[in-house]
Amino acid sequence: MRQHAFGRMPFTVSDIGFGAWQIGGAWGDVSEADGRAALHAALDAGMTFIDTADVYGDGRSEKIIADVLKERGGARPMVATKAGRRLAPHVADGYTKANLEAFIDRSLKNLAVDSLDLVQLHCPPTEVLYRQEVFAGLDELQKAGKIKGYGVSVEKAEEALKAIEFPGVVSIQIIYNIFRQRPADLFFKEAKRKNVAVIARVPLASGLLSGKISRDTAFASDDHRNFNRNGEAFDVGETFAGVPFEVGLQAVEEVRALVPAGTGMAAFALKWILTNEAVTVVIPGARNAEQAKANAAASDLAPISADVMAAAKDIYARLIAPHVHHRW
Template structure:
């Protein structure tokens, strides 16, 4: 497992981390024991970065992480969580010191720690990025010892660019994958210049880029790939990266010919992400030990060659760009 420097922090983290949304909820049923085994397998395979949120399973993801880490010895991984999506309604005014403090205190209890490694604003309304008092509230929590660093999780590249104008934003989490290439145009360059860590979420486009889905694939009622196809519950870009399902399947079929021998489609998609040195860590989810181990194995596989990278770029331009590029 290769490591990368996490921006301006003292941490070096595995370039492939563990995305803990799936073990919390909204991805179909995942039994507690299975979730714990998946996380253990990820850590055994060398992952040293875990990403979660207080709303994943209403705290279930955080409490599973706490239980697993309590059972393990050795160095503790970096655990990043998120705050803000518990607001109802989810409006900019809710991102105030009182609410953020309450969210942080709850995550401290769930994760059973005295200080959170990294707290990220959880895809807040765009207006929040234009409210300095929000970031000042986070500064005060750092000063109080409640958190070590903070960052943002964004929907749009423009939000990311605005967020990194605040001097103490340490990281940005953003969707970047074969189907969502816009962050590499400008944001990545600015992030590198400011030494900002970049956390890549939705790296497999909600599973589309695993190559395992078909036109008749069925998703559980409580799986966001069923209930958020049109953005009914949250931003549609979080589900299949915002690409129409049928279109995505067609492009995946075209991508198959580019996958090197000995590499799965999912590993191929992760290697494409890691080819950009602005990326700090990609956080695919895993609902089983086998998935976690396969994700981790991608790190040590050979990089994709230039011809393959150009062919992926061409497919994006031809098939996908018109659906997503202008939106996020």
């Protein structure tokens, strides 16, 4: 698996990382045993970047990561977590240094470390990105040694562009996949110019781009693909990348025709993301060891041809862009 620098930070990371939302919760029943097996398989395959959050299973994801890394010993991967979504209500005024420090202290305990490799503001209200004092507080927490660096996880490309105006922001996490192509219009160019690391999340559009979901697929009551179809719990763009379900299924069938023989559709979708050199790491989730291994294998796929890339862009423009491009 290819390894490279993580922006301006002194970390080397794999181009495919491990997204740890699924082993925390909100994806139906994923047992702790399966979660541990998935993470072990990812690390065995060479992944050196893990992304989690304090709200994934109310700390369950962070604690599983801590236990697995302690069990394995040796060189540690880079572990990024997030803070802010524990606020109730989740409003801009809650993003104080005191609140963020409390969240960070909790994550330090959950992850069993003295300093977090990377903490990301977890899709904060847009107003937060206009408050210098929030980032000044993060600078102070970094100087105190509680965090090695900080970034922002965002919903919109405009938010990403605003966030990287702050010099201390070393990374941006944003949704980017075949069904969400807008970040490549302008944001990626600016991120590359400023050497800001880009973490691409929701790479498979909540499983749509795995090609394994159909109209008859049933999702558990505690799976966000059931309870957040219309944004009832959080931004609708996090579920199926904001694409209406039936439209997504139609587009998937057109994408399927582009996948080379012998290649899985999920692996193809991950490789498509990595074709853009502005992407530092893509973070698919995994429910079990088999999925983690399959995700890792995408790193070594042959490059996607220009013709196929153009065809994927055409599918996006015709079917998907009218629903998502103006929103995120």
